[in-house]
């Protein structure tokens with residue numbers, strides 16, 4: 001469900017024609033729909049209304065501070081994975097007591113920043129990290145609230161690069177080591193065990209892996225209570241999938257129902273860290289056809305957005321629907337849509353049926369709101385795209401296009417080489 005669609009033969013985001021935005025900002029450009037973001041958040045949030053919960057939006061999916069601010073106004077918290085994301089979340093006005101800090105490699109500086117800010121909890125992923133957190137807490141003389149991230153060893157049946165809850169993944173702590181670590185932490189006055197956490201992967205399209213993980217967590221939860229600890233927050237991570245092509249992910253209501261069934265007797269506050277499901281279908285990448293060319297057996301559509309702008313197809317073999325901005329009933333042909341980057345993996349679509357396009361036509365790469373701009377780079381010295389937020393009949397440039405000057409501003413030629 002999203003608010004991108006054709007009106008009078010051209011693509012709109014909410015009430016704004018895409019062409020109108022492109023005329024001002026050029027291509028390639030990311031365009032987000034505030035109304036879609038709000039809708040997704042509200043549906044997700046209200047699905048859990050029968051149970052105590054906090055929705056900590058996963059900032060890494062789309063960290064533009066305007067997007068964060070839209071979510072903040074709906075009462076969202078944040079799941080962060082770096083000091084940079086902490087700053088963004090705070091800048092957008094998200095209250096620190098709704099921020100959970102995840103990630104396998106938090107630095108001491110990041111922990112200090114987050115503890116001083118007064119975040120809800122640290123999701124800790126190793127014994128060494130916990131020891132480091134205790135040192136930071138001692139230094140600041142402020143006990144650190146934490147949950148251990150369990151690796152429940154369940155297969156989320158998603159792309160291997162986005163599964164995180166298998167034994168072989170670097171994430172979390174193996175189930176059998178979790179209780180001994182809590183026991184150890186119990187003796188340290190600077191460590192406050194406040195919960196338990198897991199996050200098993202991303203773009204998960206069935207409920208079973210979530211249920212399996214929750215089942216494991218419940219057992220540990222009970223052991224924690226037997227130990228005399230008083231866990232309050234049960235963090236189930238993110239990972240709910242979306243429709244890019246023909247996937248059939250569970251509805252948020254179905255996902256919530258399954259969790260509530262299992263968790264309602266625990267007296268826990270449930271924390272959820274959705275990212276993709278909130279913003280994925282709320283954004284598109286608009287790109288312009290530069291050239292078309294035909295080799296003996298293949299036709300290529302060369303566009304001005306490359307893998308540096310949207311890496312998901314190259315990185316995860318991800319599928320993104322591509323549609324023309326101007327509705328057309330031209331004959332369809334099978335093409336590879338490729339970017340200008342000097343890499344063979346630089347494609348947005350392979351063997352894709354598209355209506356015939358010509359130089360100058362605009363294309364919309366759909367479902368690019370999550371892990372799109374945030375994963376973009378300057379490879380090939382390409383300035384990164386602008387980001388535009390549409391809200392009703394208005395739109396705002398919420399990040400301007402980078403310039404070449406921006407790119408080289410941090411570099412210098414040492415005097416001897418001048």
Ligand SMILES: *Cc1c(COP(=O)(O)O)cnc(C)c1O
Pocket residue numbers: 058060061079081102103199201202203237238239240273274275276277370
């Ligand atoms: C990436 C991530 C999420 C969000 O995953 P989505 O698939 O976008 O919902 C949540 N929690 C943690 C710890 C993550 O690393």
